[in-house]
Amino acid sequence: MPYQQPLSEKQKYAQAVCPVRSMKEERARANFNIRELTYLLDGGEQNTLLKEKFMLDMERDPLFKMDDIHDLTKPEIRERTMEKFRSLIHYLQNESIEVFKKRMEVVSMLDPGFWTRFGVHYGLFVGALQSNATAGQFGYWLEKGALSLTGMVGCFAMTEIGHGSNVPGLETTATFDEAADQFIIHTPTLTATKWWIGGAAHSATHASVFAQLIVKGKRYGTKCFVVPLRDPKTYTxxxxxxxxxxxxxxxxxxxDNGYIQFTNVRIPRGYMLQKHTKVSRTGDVQEPKLQQLTYGALLQGRVAMVVDSGNTSKKALTIAIRYAAVRRQFANSKSGGVETKLLDYPIHQRRLMPLLAQSYAMLFTGIEMSDMYNSMMSRLESASEGDKDLNEVIEALKETHSTSAGLKAFCTWNCLNTIEQCRQSCGGHGYSAYTGLAGMYQDFAVQCTWEGDNTILTLQAGRYLISSYREAAKGKKLAPGVGYLNNLSELIGKKCAVSSLEQILDPAVIIEGWQVVCANVVKNAGVEFEACLASGLDIDDAYEQCSQSRLYAARLHSYGYLFNRFADAVKKTQGEVGRVLLDVCLLYGLYTIEENAGAFLQYQYFTPDQMEYIRSQTNVYCKRVRDQAIPLVDAFNLTDYMVNSPLGVRDGNVYEKYFNQVQRSNPQGEHPYFDRLIKPLIHRNAGQDDDEEVDDEAGGLEDEDDDE
Amino acid sequence: MPYQQPLSEKQKYAQAVCPVRSMKEERARANFNIRELTYLLDGGEQNTLLKEKFMLDMERDPLFKMDDIHDLTKPEIRERTMEKFRSLIHYLQNESIEVFKKRMEVVSMLDPGFWTRFGVHYGLFVGALQSNATAGQFGYWLEKGALSLTGMVGCFAMTEIGHGSNVPGLETTATFDEAADQFIIHTPTLTATKWWIGGAAHSATHASVFAQLIVKGKRYGTKCFVVPLRDPKTYTxxxxxxxxxxxxxxxxxxxDNGYIQFTNVRIPRGYMLQKHTKVSRTGDVQEPKLQQLTYGALLQGRVAMVVDSGNTSKKALTIAIRYAAVRRQFANSKSGGVETKLLDYPIHQRRLMPLLAQSYAMLFTGIEMSDMYNSMMSRLESASEGDKDLNEVIEALKETHSTSAGLKAFCTWNCLNTIEQCRQSCGGHGYSAYTGLAGMYQDFAVQCTWEGDNTILTLQAGRYLISSYREAAKGKKLAPGVGYLNNLSELIGKKCAVSSLEQILDPAVIIEGWQVVCANVVKNAGVEFEACLASGLDIDDAYEQCSQSRLYAARLHSYGYLFNRFADAVKKTQGEVGRVLLDVCLLYGLYTIEENAGAFLQYQYFTPDQMEYIRSQTNVYCKRVRDQAIPLVDAFNLTDYMVNSPLGVRDGNVYEKYFNQVQRSNPQGEHPYFDRLIKPLIHRNAGQDDDEEVDDEAGGLEDEDDDE
Known part of the structure; x- marks a missing residue:
């Protein structure tokens, strides 16, 4: 049987390119203790063990089956998602809130849709009560079941179809009817329809509704009201x-996002949450003396999204890099027919290694910001009015609040881009639902527009930079994150003072470079802003006019900030882990400088020759990080269940697992529409007899000698 | 009733911000003849009328109903797609091939999934016959129904689960069995499984299979075979x-993409397509003397994808810009509560106007490339061997082939990015399936990895640039598209010689700038390549080593090329339309320079001051193009049916149409899982009596006076 010969050749070939063997080779390259790096990323061994426990809990929970989700219809996935509440409420009732929060971080990475639905009640609805209810009101809603989720499920009705970011512009009204001691909640126009309300379509019995308070004909702005939506017994x-x-x-x-229209819905006066503004029985409105310090709540959300950007990038990179370690493509002249691993191509290193470095930068930034947030909040709580410490904390809080606005925006953009680059780097297989990156993109994309539209957040961050610049010009000492603006005279015009090109490969030089560039762009934005003021624009118009400069300043400031946080973390890390992280950190620095070469050359911190060196060293560091790429990805410590992609399996056995997954997800059955559609179509000229369809052995070849 | 007062205020407000009125205002700004621009974009009035006819044909064809597609399940959409074959075959049989091709261009924009499925048979399967069959074989398959789609449907089985871009590395074997005069088609390993085969799962009776030809134990490389898959009568x-x-x-x-595994499947010898390589009855293999000139076929696909990138960008921008013209957000101090249109925010102009300019650049490039392709192909056909013209055409074809590789990559990337930016610019509503941009992204994404993975194509383009540079160094006169490489001595080191900054605003200056920058990066890549050769690397390894420089050179060359094509088109256009296009073209030039500022500063074509001017003028031109944004989008001439997004409707009545679409797509019904899931969950502590659930009118407010 002559055709078996090539089969056995192929078998030899298959051995040489065996993906499992390729993965083992890569893992054997580790020149640091992977577990140690995992502890560092997780914030200590205890946290790693907790995360491992959470992953196992879910993997063994049949409600959290994940490998079939790509083929569920919307109704099926909605139902499955609701079903998972059972498991999570069990944990919520049986573990501390701190532990449960860490669990939710893992849930968010595994199943963002469920995380959102659960978070609508516990994060948004209960959060609205915490922020806006008096203690008595809060107790009332707890008693009704808000925390135990008994007898009620909440949703958060802020945005309207015509209003998103502009909360003061919401149109829904809450008019006080003194005679009845009630508020009348009303949707006056189509554009006032509450829109995108998570949990409204199927889950919620109550909503925290943001509406314009109107008392005795006077408007008091947007306040928060609890409005019952459904009878909890029947859900009518x-x-x-x-x-x-x-x-x-x-x-x-x-x-289950839904829309809500209210037509003169009456609620008791006490359902207006009155921690800040109060309306008395006789319609006296007592407004708060001071605007509440809401930085804290906003900041927490943003820190969480920086952390989530890092975590989701972990997952995407685990898939793309593990696949690249075993996928082979094109043989070269010396390989004897064995194709080259994708990871060995310089261009593939260029595609993925900078993103790996960036994800480490986001992860360390997330850790540092979480710590900073926690310590600031506890200082804030313990400080009393007039304390010197209080002012300092508030100043730091304002700075972190603005920096975190920029970071939320750039980290979610970075992560979305990372997912897409990882997807494309898997070639055609990235387009399959089962390889996980397509769905990851679709799930993550919303992070760029919700909880503060990214573009608007960058403008807020830019506005803070301009105002800091102006305050610094008046001699004010700024918070550390923007402290470089106190040093403008030293930084503007500063050039990179190295005596040899190699000296650029030092975090301190890169930090200085970012400071110089940021100082320049912030100053330029400030000068542009002041020119707008001088030309007669009011403050708001002047800021609008400088939008592009604000965005640009916020972008560079955010990149500089990420690099600083990464460099800080590296400085604190000793030994092998410290050495490998230094390479990753330098790659991140070189790559972001190259990406922003225009700014570094514009302000002449680097010369064109230095920039050329940076470009070539980016290649060198890509290669260096590539050597540790699998260990660096292993350190993310995600189980195969968490990664949920046959291309990202730990053992590298990608083809078998991918093939099995596709087979399992698409069982063969009857042809669904042959009789109805295909048969009448392809047999429509049915006058001819059957012989025509018998294969002609010659296949048109006989007369070929006449062909050219 | 005191609560009616605000209602009427709201009504007044609603009038002031009426989206339909806003759209009319924008349309009234047109300072050019929109219809004239449409003709220009379509390549003449006749083409516009044809496109309008096609759009109407489909809009009135119930099989092409489009507004419900977002809620179809995969099985439903598969079936609907098959059903549409009926309509298209009708047109195919009743109109000229030229007209039908134009129809398919519109179909591709409307319904990319259907376009692909139809194209698998007519483009890929029939195309494989055309390229690889002898005249006799081709006639044989026509007689069997390949063109009329009677009795057979084809698919194209090239890629395998383990092999995509590397076609010579495919593992499937076709072994000649001389005794039986047959080939045995076999899948020797899991990784040899044919994968991603469009039409395989449900549609195809036959496949054109690419497999390793093995005759008498010797391998002859990858050839094409027709293999019957299913009984056309039963589809078993x-x-x-x-x-x-x-x-x-x-x-x-x-x-319906599928996988195929062959286990010793026998086909007649004549089913090997033998236009190039021939296998005789006795197993003599006759290989072609010359490699066929395949530039033409590849080029056509790439030109089509440049055109499709322009067309899909049209659709995305129609949605985002029309929405931005009516969506309002934030009132300023002078507007009396009326909010500002998104389109009036400088930052929103910055987000969308450069992309609008870019889509014009891609559209004009697509037109010029189509013309060039057609004229080159007809010159090629009419020229005979040894003609001076023939060599010139082949040289031009090689150049266009490489340039089009880069353009396919960068245009599909640009378009994918445009869709995502448009989606994000619609804020939260961009995340709804019904607003169209999410699905557009998901459909378009595959264009970056199929028909030549983008990264690999950029490397091919870069390789051609390096080899052109080296040939020019040896004195060869290059084809026009890379002609600047014959001018290196003049271009390297050249600075922008303007006496005033305003002179930069001239296409000729921008063209020169691109030439200087491209000359520098191509030269650097060439120098790097030669250094690699000098260090002892072989050619392939040397090229791999320079990958990042090749990609960078290809990127800049492609941007320069797009600008050149746009500027050419503008130069040929007179009057009002010419004037508005000049603004759009300059915006495109300024924006792409800003985006690539690093290169322009690195090679010092522009000084930092000039670059600062370019940045500020980008803002100015964004504003200028914004003034004509709706007319420029109207010129795309897409009907509401084509745009298929309530946010992109021509009359601007976005909220009503969006609301209606969401209602229509989600009819209210019984709660799908209240009894099964929610009731047991929220009533799980059912021991308590009903009174607890009665609303307490006080809502916890009574004791509030004790609260802080």
Missing amino acids: LLPGVNIGDIGKKMGRDGI | LLPGVNIGDIGKKMGRDGI
Whole structure:
């Protein structure tokens, strides 16, 4: 049988390119203790053990089956998502809030749709109560079941179809009816329809509704009201409440977003949450003396999204880099037919290694910001009015608040881009739902527009930089994150003073470079802003006019900040782990300088020759990080269940697992529409007899000698 | 009733911000003849009328109903897609091939999933016959129904699960059995499984299979064979053929991709397509003397994808810009509560206007490339061997082939980025499936990895630039597109010689700038390559080593090329339309320079001061193009049916249409899982009595006076 010969050749070949063997080779390259790095990333061994426990809990929980999610229809995924509440409530009731928060971080990485749906009640609805209810009101809602999720499920009704970022511009009204001691909640126009309300379509009995308070004809701005939506016993809508399903989204279909229209819905006066503004029985409105310090709450959300950007990047890179370690493509003249690993191509290193470095930068930034946030909040709580410490903390809080606005924006953008680059780096297989990156993109994409639209956040960050610049010009000492603006005279015009090119490869030089560049762009934005003021624009218009400069300043400031946090973390890390992280950190620095070469050359911190050196060293460091790429990805410590992609399996056995997954997800059955559609189509000229369809052995070859 | 007062205020407000009125205002700004620009973009009035006819044909064809596609399940969309074949075959049989091709261009923009499925048979399968069959073989397959789609449907089985871009590395074997005068098609390993085969899961009776030809134990490389897969009468699989469904993808779920495994499947010798390599009855293999000139076929696909990138960008921008013209956000101090249109925010102009300019650049490039392709192909056909013209055409074809590799990559990347930026610019609503941009992203994403993975194509383009540089150094006169490499001595070191900054605003200056920058990066890549050779690397390794420089050179060359094509088109256009296009073209030039500021500063074509001017003028031109943004989008001439997004409707009535679409797509019904899931969950502490659930009118407010 002559055709078996090549089979056995192929078998030899298959051995030489065996993906499992390739993965083992890569893992054997580790020149540091992987476990040690995992502890560092997780914030200590205890946290790693906790995360491992959470991953196992979910893997063994049949409700958290994940490998079939790509083929569920929207109704099925909605139902499955609701079902998971059972498990999580069990944990919520049986572990400390700190432990449960860490669990939710893992849940978010595993199943963002479920995380959102659960978070709508516990994060948004309960959060709205905490921020806006008096202690008595809060107790009232707890008693009704807000924390135990008994008898009620909440949703958070802020955005309207016509209003997103502009909360003061919301149109829904809450008019006080003194005679009845009630508020009348009303949707006056189509554009006032509450929109995107997570949990509204199927889950919620109550909503925290943001509406314009109107008392005795006077408007007092947007306040928060609890409005019952459904009878908890039957889930029929209450009178005056119209709710619809918002339907299909790009991703996160597990969450049942809905719209809500209120038609003169009456609620007791006490359902207005009155921690800040109070309305008395006789319609006296007592407004708070001071605007509440809301930095804390916003900051927490942003820190969480920086952390989530790092975590989701981990997952995407685990898939792309493990695949690149075993996927082979093109043989070269010396390899005897064995193809080269993707990871060995310089261009593939260029595609993935900088993103790996960036994800480490985001992870360390997330850790440092979480710590900073916690310590600031506890200082804030313990400080009393007039303390010197209080002012300092508030100043630091303002700075971190603005920096975190920029970081939320750039980290979510970075992560979304990382997912897409990872997807494309898997070639055609990245387009399959089962390889996980497509769905990851679709789920993550919303992070760029919710909880503060990214572009608007960058402008806020830029506005803070301009105002800091102006305050510094008046002699004010700024908070550490923007402290470089106190040094403008030293930084503007400063050039990189190295005596040899190699000296550029030092975090201190790169930090200085970022300071110089940031100082220049912030100053330019400030000068532009002041020119706008001088030309007669009011402050708001002047800021609008400088939008692009604000965005640019926020971008560079954020990149500089990320590099600083990464460099700080590296400085604190000793030994082998410290050495490998230094390479990763330098790659991140070189890559971001190259990406922003225009700014570094514009302000002449680097010369064109130095920049050329940076470009070539980026290649060198890509290669260096590539050598440790699998160990660096292993340190993320995600189980195969968490990664949920046959291309990202730990053992490298990608083809078998991918093939099995596709087979399992698409069982063969009857042809679904042959009789109805295909048969009449391809047999439509049925006049001819059957012989025509018998294969002609010659296949048109006989007369070929006449062909050219 | 005191609560009616605000209602009427709201009504007044609603009038002031009426989206339909806002859209009319924008349309009234047109300072050019929109229809004239449409003709220019379509290549003449006749083409515009044809496109309008096609759009109407489909809009009135119930099979092409589009507004419900977001809620179809995969099985439903697969079936709907098959059903549409009926309509298209009708047109195919009743109109000229030229007209039908133009129709398909519109179909591709409307329904990319269907376009792909239809194209698998007519483009790929029939195309494989055309390229690889002898005239006799081609006639044989036509007679069997390949063109009329009677009795057979084809698919194209090239890629394998383990092999994509590396076609010579495919593992499937086709072994000649002389005794039986047959080939034995066999899948020797799991990684040899044919994968991603469009049409395999449900549609195809035959496949054009690419396999390693083995005759008498000797391998002759990858050839093309027609292999019957299913009995056309029953669609049962033929013996030895195993086909499975590849299932869910990121997008284009209408196409039934499958995998195929062959186990010793026998086909007549004549089913090997023998236009090039021939195998005789006795197993003599006759290989072609010359490699066929395949530039033409590849080029056509790439030109089509440049055109498609322009077309899809049209659709995305129509949605985002029309929405931005009516969506309002934040009131300023002077507007009396009326909020500002998104389009009036400088930052929003910055987000969308450069992308609008870029889409014009891609559209004009697509037109010029199509013309160039057609004229080159007809010159090629009419020229005879040894003609001076023939050599010139082949040289031009090689140049266009390489340039088009880069353009395919950068245009599909640009378009994918445009879709995502448009999606994000719609804020939260961009995440809804019904607003169209999410699905557009998911459908388009595959264009970056199929028909030549983008990264690999950029490297090919870069390789051609390096070899052109080296040939120019030896004195060879290059084809026009890379002609600047014949001018290196003049271009290297050249600075922008303007006496005033305003002179930069001239296409000729920008063209020169691109030439200088491209000359520098290509030269650097060439020098780097030669250094690699000098260090002892072989050619392939040397090219790999320079990958990043090749990609960078290809990137800048492609941007320069796009600008040149746009500037050419503008130069040929007179009057009002010419004037508005000049603004758009300058914006494109300024924006791309700013985006590549690092290169322009690195090679010192522009000084930092000039670059600062370019940055500020980008803002100015964004504003200028914004003034004509709606007319420029109207010129794309897409009907509401084509745009298929309530945010992109021509009349601007976005909220009503969006709300109606969401309602229509999500009819209210019974709660799907209240009894099964929610009731047991929230009533799990059912021991307590009903009174607890009665609303307490006080809502916890009574004791509030004790609260802080």
